[in-house]
Amino acid sequence: MANLFNFTDENNLNPSVEPGVEPSELSKFSPGLLTFAAVVTGFIMVIGLFGNLLTVVALLKCPKVRNVAAAFIISLCIADFLFCAMVLPFAISGFWTRTWSHGGALCQLVPFLRYGNVGVSLLSIALITLNRYIMIAHHSWYGRVYRKHIIALMIVFSWLFSYGMQLPTLIGVWGKFDYDPELGTCSILPDANGRSSKTALFVIAFIVPAMLIFICYARIFWVVHSSEQRMREHQRSQHTSPGTLNNSTDKRSTVKDNRETKARRNEWRITKMVLAIFLSFLVCYLPITIAKVADSHVHYPVFHIAGYLLLYASACVNPIIYVIMNAQYRAAYAAALCCPLARLSGLTSGAYPSSPACQPVRKTERTSALASYVRP
Structure with a gap:
């Protein structure tokens, strides 16, 4: 471990490299390419800090989007925010100087934080997906599984597990940072x-x-497809049985169908949004993960740098997905941006009446959303 602190040789391009070791592949890139990578990483850092902080504020402020899935999304945003704040500045420095110049202690801490936040992000996405699966496929379990203390335990577990499994590496008994x-x-x-x-x-x-995410989504698509088929058969049976319902009953049935269809579509939008988050995670993390395992000796450094840029982009892409795919999140962002700073101290209190996303959710709406997936 002592060699971690040997960063003082000014005659070596990479001060931490021992004599006789080749300079890093990073030093062989053109200064223009590395400067471009540093600028892109800085842009990602700014967008990620702002977007993730805004998401946390919006979810805390607006009751209508503050549901169980939002608790896991807040955990995901916090992990991405910490990644932007505590990892990306050192990545920018590395691209700019082509080496590591921050000492041995940070050389252990920064990758520990980087890998830990990756684990928290993926586990948070898995927990959101599991939440969607239980909501849609086993809604009778939902109230028993998703209680406040159990949700808190799930979130704490995702953080402790992600960082805990790296402790052997941190102390140098199973690899080393x-x-x-x-x-x-x-x-x-x-x-x-x-x-x-x-x-x-x-x-x-x-x-x-x-x-786990793949299996949950396969099951979700199957349940939704089966539910849609049963819904269509039920509607056809009503239309082909004249005289069984009077006009008032028919109107009430139509209103109920419309309300439940709207609730079902809203839940399905959230589910598709989580799927988009997972797919973006794969696109951003899979290249660097494959590079680390398949090209551990860095024979193809361009692949590594491109993978790192995609990995860094994952820290700012989720708020963009929320904005594009969910109207309630867009309204929540607007409410969070428009509210006076003095109101931010009471984020969990009521929201502006003009923002539909920030109106309290009525119990009948929550019940309808749950029931919409289990209609006969």
Whole structure:
């Protein structure tokens, strides 16, 4: 571990690299390309800090979007905000200087935070997906599973597990966090016994949650498709049975159908939004994850840099998805931006009457949303 603090040789382009070790592949890129990467990363950092903070404020402020899924989305936003605040500045420095110049302690802490936030993000997405699955496929369990203390335990578990499984690497007994002379940044390297946790982390923190999300969505699509078929058959049976309902009953049935259809569509929009978040996560994280495992000796450095830029972009893409895919989130953002700063101290209180997304949710609306997926 002592070599972590050996960053003082001014004659070496990469001060942490021991004599006889080749300069990092990062140093072989043109200054213009690395400057471009630093600028793009800085832009991502600013957008991510603002977007994730705004999302947290909007979800806390507006009761209509403050549901169970929002609790996990807030956890996801906090992880992305910390990633932007505590990891990306060092990434910008690395692209700008082509080496690591922040000392050995931070060389261990920064990758620990980076991998930890990746784990929290994916587990948060998995928990949101599981929430959607239980809401749609097993709504009778919903009230028993999603109580306040259980939701809190789920969120705490996602953070403790994501960081806890890295503790052996942090203390150097299963790989180690150290300067990677081939890439010119700090990452997971083999320990003194030649062991590394990269592959295991890839399986535990990426493959397993991704498979859980895939299975949940496959089941969600099947249940929704079956429900739509039953709905159409039910409507056809009503239309082909004249004289069984009077006009007033027929009108009440039509109003109820319209209300439940609207609630069902809203829940389905949220489900599709979570799917888009997961797909964006795959697009952003899979390249660098594959590069770390399949090209551990950095034979293709361009692939690594492109992967890092995609990884950094994941920290700011989720608020963009919320804005594009959900009208209630757009209204919540508008309410959060328009409210006076003096009101921000009471974010959990009432919201502006002019913002539909910030109106309290009536109990009948919540019941209708749950029941819409289990109609005969």
